[in-house]
Every structure is written in structure tokens, then in C-alpha cells.
Amino acid sequence: MSAMPRAYFVCIGNAGRSQMAQALYERLGGVARSAGSHPEDEVHPEVVEVMHELDVDLSGRKPRGIDPDDVAWADVVVTMGCGEDACPVLPGKRYVDWNLPDPIGRPLEEVRTLRDDIQRRVEELARL
Numbered sequence: 618m619s620a621m622p623r624a625y626f627v628c629i630g631n632a633g634r635s636q637m638a639q640a641l642y643e644r645l646g647g648v649a650r651s652a653g654s655h656p657e658d659e660v661h662p663e664v665v666e667v668m669h670e671l672d673v674d675l676s677g678r679k680p681r682g683i684d685p686d687d688v689a690w691a692d693v694v695v696t697m698g699c700g701e702d703a704c705p706v707l708p709g710k711r712y713v714d715w716n717l718p719d720p721i722g723r724p725l726e727e728v729r730t731l732r733d734d735i736q737r738r739v740e741e742l743a744r745l
Contacts, residue, residue, distance in 0.1 A: 622692035624742060627695065631680035634731070663725055668732065
């Protein structure tokens with residue numbers, strides 16, 4: 618059992634930021650879920666590519682919508698621009714907001730920079 622908090626990563630499409638955060642958190646040994654306020658059909662190809670560079674395979678992941686049961690399950694909810702009225706809010710939950718750009722359509726170098734920023738933030742979250 619992990620001593621790391623159970624984390625729920627939420628963005629708009631669950632096709633970029635939140636998928637990277639979930640995978641990187643799990644790679645550190647944490648338990649995580651992710652979702653989007655308006656889930657896309659698939660994880661963005663540029664995200665799959667930059668995560669593959671770290672030997673993390675996101676090609677089989679499917680974006681999901683926000684589930685209130687997942688919010689209740691989580692120790693911490695990390696929002697990443699899911700839309701002010703769409704982000705899940707439950708009293709008594711710990712919330713962290715990461716103001717991060719959406720990687721869709723960005724050049725690979727920018728997506729790598731975003732990935733590295735998410736990795737740094739995930740490592741900090743894991744230490745809480």
C-alpha cells in the first residue's frame with residue numbers, strides 16, 4: 618500500500634495533461650485516476666509520443682469523464698484547467714490547481730517542456 622495520497626487528475630479532454638500526470642504519478646508508485654470535463658475520443662498523439670520517450674505507453678488509454686465516485690475516492694484532486702463550473706468540488710477534499718497549457722496541437726518541444734513540468738509537480742505532490 619502506498620503512503621502517497623490517492624490522486625485524481627482532472628483537465629478538459631483527459632487526453633493530455635491529466636493522462637500524463639496520472640501515468641507519471643503511477644510510475645512513482647502512487648495510485649491515481651484521471652478524467653476530463655469534456656473527454657476527447659483519444660489521447661493526443663503528441664502526448665503519446667513524448668511519454669513514449671520516457672518508456673510510458675499511453676496508446677491504450679481512453680479518456681474518461683468526471684465521476685463523482687472518483688472525486689470521493691481521492692485524497693487530493695488536481696485540476697488543470699477543467700473549466701471553473703465543470704471542476705468537481707466536494708467539501709473537505711484537498712484541491713490543487715495547476716495552471717498548465719493544453720498540449721493539443723503544440724510542437725513536440727513544447728509538449729516535452731509541459732511533460733517535464735508535470736513530472737516535477739507530480740514528484741512534489743508525491744512528497745506531501
